[in-house]
Amino acid sequence: MIKIFGHTNPDLDSIASAYAAEYLLSKKGIDAKAFRLGDYNKEVNYATNYFGITLDMPLIDRVEDNDEVMLVDHNEFTQSVGNIENAKIFMVIDHHKIDNFRTKEPLEYIAKPVGCNSTTIYEMLKEINAIDRKDVLAMLLSAIISDTLLLKSPTTTKKDIDVAEEIAGILGVNLNEYGYELLKAGADLSDVTEDELVRIDSKVFEPNGKKIEIAQINAVDMDSILSRQSKIEEAMNKVIAEKGLDAFLVAVTDVVNCNSEIIAIRK
Amino acid sequence: MIKIFGHTNPDLDSIASAYAAEYLLSKKGIDAKAFRLGDYNKEVNYATNYFGITLDMPLIDRVEDNDEVMLVDHNEFTQSVGNIENAKIFMVIDHHKIDNFRTKEPLEYIAKPVGCNSTTIYEMLKEINAIDRKDVLAMLLSAIISDTLLLKSPTTTKKDIDVAEEIAGILGVNLNEYGYELLKAGADLSDVTEDELVRIDSKVFEPNGKKIEIAQINAVDMDSILSRQSKIEEAMNKVIAEKGLDAFLVAVTDVVNCNSEIIAIRK
Numbered sequence: 250m251i252k253i254f255g256h257t258n259p260d261l262d263s264i265a266s267a268y269a270a271e272y273l274l275s276k277k278g279i280d281a282k283a284f285r286l287g288d289y290n291k292e293v294n295y296a297t298n299y300f301g302i303t304l305d306m307p308l309i310d311r312v313e314d315n316d317e318v319m320l321v322d323h324n325e326f327t328q329s330v331g332n333i334e335n336a337k338i339f340m341v342i343d344h345h346k347i348d349n350f351r352t353k354e355p356l357e358y359i360a361k362p363v364g365c366n367s368t369t370i371y372e373m374l375k376e377i378n379a380i381d382r383k384d385v386l387a388m389l390l391s392a393i394i395s396d397t398l399l400l401k402s403p404t405t406t407k408k409d410i411d412v413a414e415e416i417a418g419i420l421g422v423n424l425n426e427y428g429y430e431l432l433k434a435g436a437d438l439s440d441v442t443e444d445e446l447v448r449i450d451s452k453v454f455e456p457n458g459k460k461i462e463i464a465q466i467n468a469v470d471m472d473s474i475l476s477r478q479s480k481i482e483e484a485m486n487k488v489i490a491e492k493g494l495d496a497f498l499v500a501v502t503d504v505v506n507c508n509s510e511i512i513a514i515r516k
Numbered sequence: 517m518i519k520i521f522g523h524t525n526p527d528l529d530s531i532a533s534a535y536a537a538e539y540l541l542s543k544k545g546i547d548a549k550a551f552r553l554g555d556y557n558k559e560v561n562y563a564t565n566y567f568g569i570t571l572d573m574p575l576i577d578r579v580e581d582n583d584e585v586m587l588v589d590h591n592e593f594t595q596s597v598g599n600i601e602n603a604k605i606f607m608v609i610d611h612h613k614i615d616n617f618r619t620k621e622p623l624e625y626i627a628k629p630v631g632c633n634s635t636t637i638y639e640m641l642k643e644i645n646a647i648d649r650k651d652v653l654a655m656l657l658s659a660i661i662s663d664t665l666l667l668k669s670p671t672t673t674k675k676d677i678d679v680a681e682e683i684a685g686i687l688g689v690n691l692n693e694y695g696y697e698l699l700k701a702g703a704d705l706s707d708v709t710e711d712e713l714v715r716i717d718s719k720v721f722e723p724n725g726k727k728i729e730i731a732q733i734n735a736v737d738m739d740s741i742l743s744r745q746s747k748i749e750e751a752m753n754k755v756i757a758e759k760g761l762d763a764f765l766v767a768v769t770d771v772v773n774c775n776s777e778i779i780a781i782r783k
Contacts, residue, residue, distance in 0.1 A: 356613070
């Protein structure tokens with residue numbers, strides 16, 4: 250059985266990509282199962298509640314030597330499951346730059362420079378006439394809204410827009426209304442502690458041997474986040490010490506007006 | 517303009533992949549040009565003479581900073597053009613393991629675990645209804661024959677076989693007769709010096725910081741090659757000294773009977 254998973258601290262795209270890829274492989278007669286490398290976030294919970302979807306994606310943090318795996322929505326080993334170096338990578342579907350990635354054998358690797366990985370997975374499902382499952386389409390649409398901030402982020406491509414509109418049409422969903430509610434649900438941070446805030450969607454990069462973590466906080470009301478800046482910086486310093494980081498950057502993005510503030514701390 | 521090229525010491529697949537990818541991009545409205553990182557080999561010359569094709573693929577050994585490039589039939593920087601680290605990689609179509617490869621930005625990367633990269637390019641051309649150029653099809657067919665040793669090598673997949681038979685049908689070519697002549701032309705080594713033999717199709721790998729070169733010699737009459745072993749070893753030792761290799765392996769393959777002998781020398 251091939252284990253499919255997105256990156257650690259999974260966002261909606263990582264969850265939806267793995268969920269839909271399990272269906273993609275099953276349609277090709279390949280035994281595969283979607284996993285997750287972290288808790289479902291608020292956007293995932295909002296989307297699954299809204300569409301009445303029950304996810305069954307077991308949590309894992311490590312694979313065994315020679316396990317067959319499929320990576321979605323990431324390729325860098327630093328963002329992947331434990332022991333990924335010793336797994337057999339069957340396939341990758343991703344939309345990021347390629348780095349910290351290597352295989353021992355040829356594989357299928359599909360990367361497209363689109364705003365959301367779920368856009369590519371939708372196109373691959375469509376190619377084999379497998380856009381018949383509404384739960385899968387709902388997850389993919391929700392992921393595109395999430396990753397592109399309702400088709401407004403600078404990484405949004407024409408393909409993301411076309412696919413989002415096509416799925417919304419199939420499902421009979423009002424893209425703007427649902428999208429705004431989804432982003433708002435994801436951005437409700439009033440009950441989230443600062444320690445949690447800086448860990449919700451964070452990734453470690455290692456350029457030139459430096460260890461740098463970048464976290465993303467999506468907010469509807471950015472001022473309420475920035476009013477917590479000193480406590481956020483305390484939380485960041487804790488993470489720097491724990492993980493031996495050289496630097497920690499937190500990007501706070503106003504998802505409605507599409508601007509960002511960066512909080513950066515060096516070791 | 518996007519510069520397209522296969523690996524150094526180009527084999528027929530690297531030449532055909534670049535030639536066909538230029539057509540693929542042109543059909544998508546993208547300005548691109550095929551280049552080569554070494555001389556046309558005997559198989560390339562046999563195929564182009566047979567089909568009356570004139571190739572216009574300039575030789576390059578280096579790209580400028582920020583040049584836009586497309587890699588076909590390879591991904592490892594050690595097998596690519598000079599200064600590849602500083603180019604902007606627009607796209608990759610390949611069929612090898614991924615290693616010594618990284619990008620600064622998202623890109624389109626298509627890898628399939630097939631015996632010949634030209635198989636994948638044919639499928640991509642077919643997807644956009646662009647299998648109308650006989651010269652392109654003839655190059656792709658010839659590459660599949662070359663890379664899979666007439667569909668007999670262990671790396672050959674069902675897709676390679678299906679595509680080769682499909683193209684042969686379109687072109688009205690007898691696959692076995694043409695294939696045998698092509699391989700024989702490529703394997704005529706009587707006028708090739710030992711210094712040339714070990715450089716015809718060789719690649720450098722750097723596993724665990726070791727620098728290892730692997731060369732492939734395809735022969736119809738393997739005994740005639742092995743009778744030259746001591747001179748081949750002299751030539752290998754020269755390359756080891758020149759390039760500071762830790763080891764040099766030469767695989768001599770009998771392309772008709774599909775067995776191989778390995779000559780290996782450590783520093």
